[in-house]
Amino acid sequence: MSSTAAPTEHPTGAPVVQLGVPLVGGSHHRASAGTAGLDASDAGRSERFSQVRTGELGSLHSWELVTAVDGPGTRMTTFLSGCPLRCLYCHNPDTMEMRRGEPIEAEELLARIARYKKIFDVTGGGITISGGEPLMQPAFVARILRGAKELGIHTAIDTSGYLGAHCTDEMLEDVDLVLLDVKSGDPETYKRVTGQALQPTLDFGRRLAAHGIEIWIRFVLVPGLTDDPANVEAVAEFAASLPTVSRLEVLPFHQMGRDKWETLGMKYELDDTPAPSLELVERVRGQFRAKGLTVF
Numbered sequence: 001m002s003s004t005a006a007p008t009e010h011p012t013g014a015p016v017v018q019l020g021v022p023l024v025g026g027s028h029h030r031a032s033a034g035t036a037g038l039d040a041s042d043a044g045r046s047e048r049f050s051q052v053r054t055g056e057l058g059s060l061h062s063w064e065l066v067t068a069v070d071g072p073g074t075r076m077t078t079f080l081s082g083c084p085l086r087c088l089y090c091h092n093p094d095t096m097e098m099r100r101g102e103p104i105e106a107e108e109l110l111a112r113i114a115r116y117k118k119i120f121d122v123t124g125g126g127i128t129i130s131g132g133e134p135l136m137q138p139a140f141v142a143r144i145l146r147g148a149k150e151l152g153i154h155t156a157i158d159t160s161g162y163l164g165a166h167c168t169d170e171m172l173e174d175v176d177l178v179l180l181d182v183k184s185g186d187p188e189t190y191k192r193v194t195g196q197a198l199q200p201t202l203d204f205g206r207r208l209a210a211h212g213i214e215i216w217i218r219f220v221l222v223p224g225l226t227d228d229p230a231n232v233e234a235v236a237e238f239a240a241s242l243p244t245v246s247r248l249e250v251l252p253f254h255q256m257g258r259d260k261w262e263t264l265g266m267k268y269e270l271d272d273t274p275a276p277s278l279e280l281v282e283r284v285r286g287q288f289r290a291k292g293l294t295v296f
């Protein structure tokens with residue numbers, strides 16, 4: 001997911017209705033994929049593998065209703081478990097590992113989504129699939145997207161794009177909006193921030209634009225980490241090169257996720273990092289505006 005956004009506390013202060021399933025507790029483990037996190041399912045092991053492969057079963061961290069964030073209108077944002085990145089500022093390190101999620105069947109999640117259709121219709125909203133990284137569970141996400149479109153519901157995914165190759169062209173047909181988290185424009189800075197390479201994000205952004213899919217780019221501004229003018233400029237140039245980018249969101253870093261790192265026994269490296277000053281936020285917003293981008 002984006003960023004500093006949180007299942008329980010939204011950085012914009014937007015109204016949040018917490019509907020989440022309870023978290024599975026436990027100490028910190030290395031990231032895992034496959035059916036880890038689905039151990040609580042009644043289904044047998046081989047059946048679980050089969051259900052995960054076909055997208056019938058996913059691993060869910062939590063979900064919430066939000067307004068005016070994560071896409072237009074009122075959104076049901078679902079936070080899936082599992083993420084291949086290790087962003088230093090991650091607000092929700094408890095979503096990094098799939099094992100911390102709760103198993104949920106696609107049909108059950110779709111039934112919950114359907115209950116909010118009237119609200120989506122009235123507000124121009126829809127669903128946003130976030131995480132963690134939703135593309136860790138591409139078959140499950142594909143099912144949810146398809147099911148939502150069959151219900152006539154607007155769809156968005158919130159992704160770093162790092163696993164963009166997991167997103168098939170067929171899936172893209174069911175996506176109305178992508179919230180693309182571009183964590184840095186300089187490859188070395190990106191690596192320092194996330195532990196991974198920048199290129200897949202750039203490739204995915206270009207692919208989305210080629211498919212004519214609307215993109216909102218999100219950039220987390222962290223003093224001393226992502227604020228270098230050249231780093232910001234590279235994000236701005238990339239965003240401006242994509243004709244379907246309709247919005248650029250600058251998300252100021254904050255310390256609200258710090259305690260979770262400690263609780264999970266994970267080393268948090270940004271203890272001494274302050275929130276960006278208003279002047280810094282304005283400077284960075286100005287860099288994006290100068291490229292003709294609509295900045296929020």
Ligand code: SF4
Pocket residue numbers: 001002003004083084085086087089090091092093095096131132133160
């Ligand atoms: S580590 Fe994953 S969930 Fe956390 S901010 Fe980065 S991309 Fe989002």
